[in-house]
Amino acid sequence: MNDLIERIRLIRSPSIGPVTYRQLIARFGSADAALAAIPDLARRGGGKIPPLFSRDQAEREVAAVEKQGARYLVLGQGLYPPLLAELDDAPPILIARGNLNLLDKPAVAIVGARNASAAACRFARGLAHDLGQQELIVVSGLARGIDSAAHDGALETGTIGVVAGGIDVFYPPENETRQKAMFERGLVVAEMPPGTEPRARHFPYRNRIIAGISLGTIIVEAAPRSGSLITARLATDAGREVMAIPGSPLDPRAQGCNQLIRDGATLVQNAADVVEAIEPARPRVASPKLPYEQSPPEMDGEALDAVEALLGPAPVPVDEIIRLSGASSGAVQMALLELDLAGRLDRHAGNRVSLRS
């Protein structure tokens, strides 16, 4: 339990994201040791010592979670969803309320437009129901439209809702009844601490959890450039199956899904198609891949200057910096960690970094 408090302090400290968290744990062995090392690392990176989340704040969060009847899932421990742990930026901790047994079972995500047509919502509900009959857990985002329909269709058989804000926040407000029903009969998962109101930037983080928990993601009626398409991309990035429901070219709401299919997503029309598509991936639930092990960061006084000289405002792949610097992978990771903790680094998708301007 003491370790949990330190882990919460580490991930809730400003400017420490999931990637930095994982590197600090790899380098220092524990959250406690990482917290102790941060001031010195930040100083070496040339920045101010970042404010840390206090023990008191962490204890208040734990109390709030317990009051909710929720509990923590810690990356690499116990009930933490094994497929989610495969992501490079897997959430270090999750807060979950409901039936934790659902986390063990093969799951598929159903996501789509908030303003979907009534026909598409009915279709999503039916598909979720049929997938439940195939012993698949249905994951979605507790949003309006397709998400809500998917949860409703699978409430009897097992459904997981991932919320963008705190576990005790109902967004949209009309989903309060649904979310409460899922506390009782499904499972609700949050990355943010209780009380967090969801903001625009939280939704892509929420979406990576939806895609990461699931063997595959099914998109129903997504507009071009919508959040559902982000979830599809995250699923692709995670090596998961992406499936889409087609529609007539005359229906503007079908364009996102049709384009996904053109880009390589599997066209699915019913639960049997979904089962066929994810079949090859099912064994992964029993034996997920181990997370990609980076070399633990190591101390090397000269690497920092070399790395800093190679960085600019345009994102560059970390691999390229390792190659160009001539330093070891571990030394470059440490230099990046120091710059990061000094508030001078931005991390981007695809393991790329830039100097904060």
Next chain:
Amino acid sequence: MNDLIERIRLIRSPSIGPVTYRQLIARFGSADAALAAIPDLARRGGGKIPPLFSRDQAEREVAAVEKQGARYLVLGQGLYPPLLAELDDAPPILIARGNLNLLDKPAVAIVGARNASAAACRFARGLAHDLGQQELIVVSGLARGIDSAAHDGALETGTIGVVAGGIDVFYPPENETRQKAMFERGLVVAEMPPGTEPRARHFPYRNRIIAGISLGTIIVEAAPRSGSLITARLATDAGREVMAIPGSPLDPRAQGCNQLIRDGATLVQNAADVVEAIEPARPRVASPKLPYEQSPPEMDGEALDAVEALLGPAPVPVDEIIRLSGASSGAVQMALLELDLAGRLDRHAGNRVSLRS
């Protein structure tokens, strides 16, 4: 012209199909020589001498074609569509009426259900119009529904209708006006002689011409097990692009196309998608592949018995017979030709043959 009469006699003789025709021409050098050799070949194959189409009958056909203002296209000569000539079973002669210049240009086929929805017909018409704007000729089968809509959309820019019966037969009857308009402003093509009423067995032959003339075939609203899906398969067999318009799984008329996409057809939503899909194949119009040259059949007294012993009522690939017989490819072809002309062989898709029971 004399050669045309002999070619007509050869292909119109009962039991001589396009494959046999091509082998006879390859072996004997001319239609005239092939006709002279048939009685002897049939006798060797152990059957009766097949009745031949008479010179008189052929001359009457030519007169009927001329009266129509139509003309013949002869495989391997002049205006014969070069991509169609690539098929193993390319029609030896075609009868065409209208603007023959359309045969030189890159073409795509649009086919689909006769009882298509009004929305799908409107879509097909618009797509055909847009493809015409891209300097593509639109090919279809002059049937009700999607075919008619496709012809209408491309009448201004260039459209080719392939009919299953004679060039002077209007089927369905309500298409008389459309077919006559295409005599004037498009092109109508028939494989059968004038006066032929189309029968069920003619439609798959018609479909191979539609697919064979075209760089790719687009399917709009096809029912499972429909003729449009046969055209799609023929296009695949001919190495052409197969494209399909998706639809909602809630729409039963979308099932055929959605299944085609699942099976590998390219999902297309508009003319731009079609242009992109066929772009790599466009150079083929300028320099089509030469038809597959089989070894010309050659005489070998012993091969016939060996081949006959290997044949039964179940279709087997010709390649397998060549391998198992130990005879040369040419000798096996000749033995098959003899059995064929004796009325004792059936030829099947995929270059397979069986003994007629």
